[in-house]
Amino acid sequence: MENFTYHNPTRIHFGRGQIARIAGEFPQGARVLLIAGGGSIKQNGVYAQVCEALRACTVVEFFGVEANPDYDTLMKAVALARAERVEWILAVGGGSVLDGAKFVAAAVPFKGEPWDILSKGARIESALPLGTVLTLPATGSESNGAAVISRRALKEKLAFLSGHIFPRFSVLDPETTFSLSPRQVANGVGDAFCHVIEQYLTYPVHAEVQDRFAEALLKILVEIGPKTLARPNDYDLRANLVWTATWALNTAIGQGVPQDWTSHAVGHELTALYGIDHARTLAIVLPSLMHVQRAQKREKLLQYAERVWGLREGEPEARIDAAIERTRAFYESIGIKTRLSDYPEVTPGTAAAVAARLRARGASGMGERGDITPEVVEKILTLAA
Ligand code: NZQ
Numbered sequence: 380m381e382n383f384t385y386h387n388p389t390r391i392h393f394g395r396g397q398i399a400r401i402a403g404e405f406p407q408g409a410r411v412l413l414i415a416g417g418g419s420i421k422q423n424g425v426y427a428q429v430c431e432a433l434r435a436c437t438v439v440e441f442f443g444v445e446a447n448p449d450y451d452t453l454m455k456a457v458a459l460a461r462a463e464r465v466e467w468i469l470a471v472g473g474g475s476v477l478d479g480a481k482f483v484a485a486a487v488p489f490k491g492e493p494w495d496i497l498s499k500g501a502r503i504e505s506a507l508p509l510g511t512v513l514t515l516p517a518t519g520s521e522s523n524g525a526a527v528i529s530r531r532a533l534k535e536k537l538a539f540l541s542g543h544i545f546p547r548f549s550v551l552d553p554e555t556t557f558s559l560s561p562r563q564v565a566n567g568v569g570d571a572f573c574h575v576i577e578q579y580l581t582y583p584v585h586a587e588v589q590d591r592f593a594e595a596l597l598k599i600l601v602e603i604g605p606k607t608l609a610r611p612n613d614y615d616l617r618a619n620l621v622w623t624a625t626w627a628l629n630t631a632i633g634q635g636v637p638q639d640w641t642s643h644a645v646g647h648e649l650t651a652l653y654g655i656d657h658a659r660t661l662a663i664v665l666p667s668l669m670h671v672q673r674a675q676k677r678e679k680l681l682q683y684a685e686r687v688w689g690l691r692e693g694e695p696e697a698r699i700d701a702a703i704e705r706t707r708a709f710y711e712s713i714g715i716k717t718r719l720s721d722y723p724e725v726t727p728g729t730a731a732a733v734a735a736r737l738r739a740r741g742a743s744g745m746g747e748r749g750d751i752t753p754e755v756v757e758k759i760l761t762l763a764a
């Protein structure tokens with residue numbers, strides 16, 4: 380196992396009615412900027428509960444953060460936060476709203492050009508304190524220090540990481556997710572699955588806790604993903620989906636182990652180019668990546684085949700093939716297509732175009748060993764055609 384220093388500062392309020400806990404999180408009279416998306420929270424009763432909990436605060440609202448939150452939209456929220464001298468941010472929504480709020484929290488006190496935070500990895504010295512009410516289980520943003528921001532005007536989608544943007548607290552009430560469409564539920568399952576895989580499917584370092592936790596999370600997603608879609612009003616299924624998605628990317632299973640975030644890096648390019656839902660881009664990349672990197676990931680692929688899919692019989696290569704096929708079939712079973720050709724918005728030449736974008740960014744060596752070059756990415760996307 381590799382060395383690590385682990386600290387997750389997010390306090391979680393989990394379960395029915397827990398939005399009321401927000402009242403105890405803010406000092407009396409705090410100036411809070413409430414950041415939200417396109418309005419789903421007004422239809423499902425979440426907004427009313429949040430307003431009730433914020434009665435002792437001075438609240439400024441910013442609605443309109445879109446899926447794949449846009450830099451230009453968020454800069455309007457930054458201007459509002461500065462003008463209103465807000466002291467806290469409360470994000471209410473899915474991963475996009477949470478990520479957008481994290482960017483606003485970092486950009487408000489930032490002295491230079493905020494785009495540099497994303498484009499140049501400019502160091503953040505501080506951020507406004509942030510709380511969240513999560514309404515879509517998927518990204519883990521409610522309990523990590525990551526945010527992914529799009530800038531449509533430049534066709535870019537870039538991530539940044541900072542210890543300063545971990546939420547101070549997050550409310551996870553599974554009932555807030557009952558209003559999700561089947562498409563968004565499936566996206567959440569598929570995204571969380573890939574998060575676990577990217578911290579697990581590399582090479583073994585004898586990290587038994589991280590491996591067994593990761594395998595448990597994968598097995599839970601395989602079991603409850605389809606059930607949640609079939610029984611959309613089942614509280615226990617939702618509660619387990621919400622908690623699994625949090626664990627998939629609250630950084631616990633990634634401590635002390637090699638990681639490979641290539642599926643996300645390539646997926647973000649596909650979203651930037653074509654606007655495909657985040658989780659769907661991962662489903663396109665992941666099975667092909669497993670194929671192309673099968674030699675490098677051989678030991679872990681065999682472990683994954685056995686422990687997650689129960690594949691113990693036959694030649695090793697056949698077991699690996701079967702595990703990759705199970706992975707693809709799992710995504711397809713929850714209604715997520717896994718081939719580029721399944722997405723009519725994708726234009727010819729995509730494999731080369733994505734490779735060129737990565738080359739231009741200097742992403743020369745991704746993967747757990749730094750051996751996934753833009754040429755390898757081109758191969759992966761060609762196989763995903
Ligand atoms: O905007 P509203 O009206 O709220 O509607 C949203 C949006 O249209 C809707 N929605 C959310 N909760 C709902 C609901 N509709 C009905 N009932 C509810 N309870 O769902 C739509 C999609 O929401 P979005 O926030 O975009 O989805 P998701 O949570 O999947 O977030 C995706 C974003 O997170 C980034 C992705 O790249 C993408 O930009 N990621 C962030 C990560 C992180 N911070 O660690 C890691 C992930 O890998 C991912 O990259």
Ligand code: ZN
Pocket residue numbers: 518570571573574643657
């Ligand atoms: Zn993701």
